[in-house]
Amino acid sequence: MKGLTAPPAWTAKAKGTLDAVRAAMAANSERVFTAHWTEDAVRDLLLELVGVKCWYCETLIVRADVNVDHFRPKSEVLDVPGHPGYWWLAYDVSNYRIACKHCNSGGARYNGVPEGRAKGSQFPLLAGPRARTSLDDLEREQPLLLDPAHHGDPDLLGFDTAGYARRSNTPYSSAEADSGLCRADETIRILALNDSRIVPLRSRLMQEVGVLARFGDAPEIQALIDAKVEPQAQWSAAAATALALQRACNRPIAAPAQPATTPVVTPVLDPRRSRVDLRDLLEYLDPDDLKAGITLTGRYNRTVYQATLKSDGELDVLGRLWRTPTTAARVATGSRQIDGWDFWRLTIAGVEQTLAEFRAKHFPPATRP
Ligand SMILES: [Zn+2]
Numbered sequence: 284m285k286g287l288t289a290p291p292a293w294t295a296k297a298k299g300t301l302d303a304v305r306a307a308m309a310a311n312s313e314r315v316f317t318a319h320w321t322e323d324a325v326r327d328l329l330l331e332l333v334g335v336k337c338w339y340c341e342t343l344i345v346r347a348d349v350n351v352d353h354f355r356p357k358s359e360v361l362d363v364p365g366h367p368g369y370w371w372l373a374y375d376v377s378n379y380r381i382a383c384k385h386c387n388s389g390g391a392r393y394n395g396v397p398e399g400r401a402k403g404s405q406f407p408l409l410a411g412p413r414a415r416t417s418l419d420d421l422e423r424e425q426p427l428l429l430d431p432a433h434h435g436d437p438d439l440l441g442f443d444t445a446g447y448a449r450r451s452n453t454p455y456s457s458a459e460a461d462s463g464l465c466r467a468d469e470t471i472r473i474l475a476l477n478d479s480r481i482v483p484l485r486s487r488l489m490q491e492v493g494v495l496a497r498f499g500d501a502p503e504i505q506a507l508i509d510a511k512v513e514p515q516a517q518w519s520a521a522a523a524t525a526l527a528l529q530r531a532c533n534r535p536i537a538a539p540a541q542p543a544t545t546p547v548v549t550p551v552l553d554p555r556r557s558r559v560d561l562r563d564l565l566e567y568l569d570p571d572d573l574k575a576g577i578t579l580t581g582r583y584n585r586t587v588y589q590a591t592l593k594s595d596g597e598l599d600v601l602g603r604l605w606r607t608p609t610t611a612a613r614v615a616t617g618s619r620q621i622d623g624w625d626f627w628r629l630t631i632a633g634v635e636q637t638l639a640e641f642r643a644k645h646f647p648p649a650t651r652p
Pocket of ligand 1: 339383384386
């Protein structure tokens with residue numbers, strides 16, 4: 284994204300508008316953000332990068348408005364009272380992302396129920412001081428939402444074979460561990476990346492790519508695969524995941540080159556994951572209970588919510604699986620701030636306790652990495 288240059292005429296016009304915004308702020312009067320970002324001169328620049336698709340959910344935007352989202356919201360920041368918005372970035376092309384309506388302003392549904400507030404003016408931080416003026420260093424902010432234009436962020440999003448977006452098999456960062464949040468799960472929640480319409484279509488695409496890769500060596504079939512995984516294609520990241528999976532299955536199993544006494548390589552575990560999800564705690568629970576599903580309860584605003592802890596460590600909230608307790612709690616309650624480790628309670632041998640208390644018994648805070 285850095286390095287995109289808007290045409291000089293647009294830049295000059297945008298500068299004039301930004302100067303007017305700055306003057307309005309100095310005079311304590313209303314700011315007017317003329318929507319120059321919707322103009323073809325800039326939007327076409329962005330569309331040239333990966334075609335007409337949403338940068339967040341990768342859905343093609345065909346016969347619908349193509350929104351240009353401000354990654355850092357321009358006029359306010361939800362849940363940050365008094366923040367004037369990142370107004371100085373209103374006409375900074377590096378702050379623009381192509382977005383569909385559902386990612387930009389909402390409308391996604393899961394089983395008929397609206398979900399995902401969409402990005403809107405949300406810009407939660409995982410860590411770092413929040414920039415409030417143009418003099419502040421944006422690099423010190425660690426955004427919670429995955430940024431499709433930031434190197435490395437798209438790699439944190441993976442897909443399972445059922446077509447659901449998931450955290451990829453990457454270790455949690457120290458900021459994720461410190462906050463108990465998984466950036467991918469929170470992005471999926473906020474942008475409703477697993478809404479009821481998208482998942483079966485994504486799943487179908489992954490199946491198609493898998494079948495093509497299994498049976499196709501012919502150039503025509505390879506061309507079909509290429510068309511599904513190229514960056515301009517709809518849900519190409521999911522298609523690429525399916526292709527990689529199938530190619531791994533296709534690979535011939537090599538005969539052992541070493542004697543059978545070769546030590547087994549121990550898989551590298553993420554030492555931080557007990558601070559974000561439940562997988563390392565499963566061994567302290569009754570396997571039969573886990574197999575049946577352990578009920579967790581939580582109270583918020585005088586309402587009791589339930590989730591079921593499954594044997595793989597995922598939490599089922601109203602038929603939807605989440606790996607991180609905090610995201611599961613936020614999905615259940617609609618709260619954007621709640622901490623799932625303090626919210627969810629489970630009963631072990633007749634003793635009710637929070638997940639935080641349960642974890643502290645097995646991973647005392649002083650010993651956690
Ligand atoms: Zn989208």
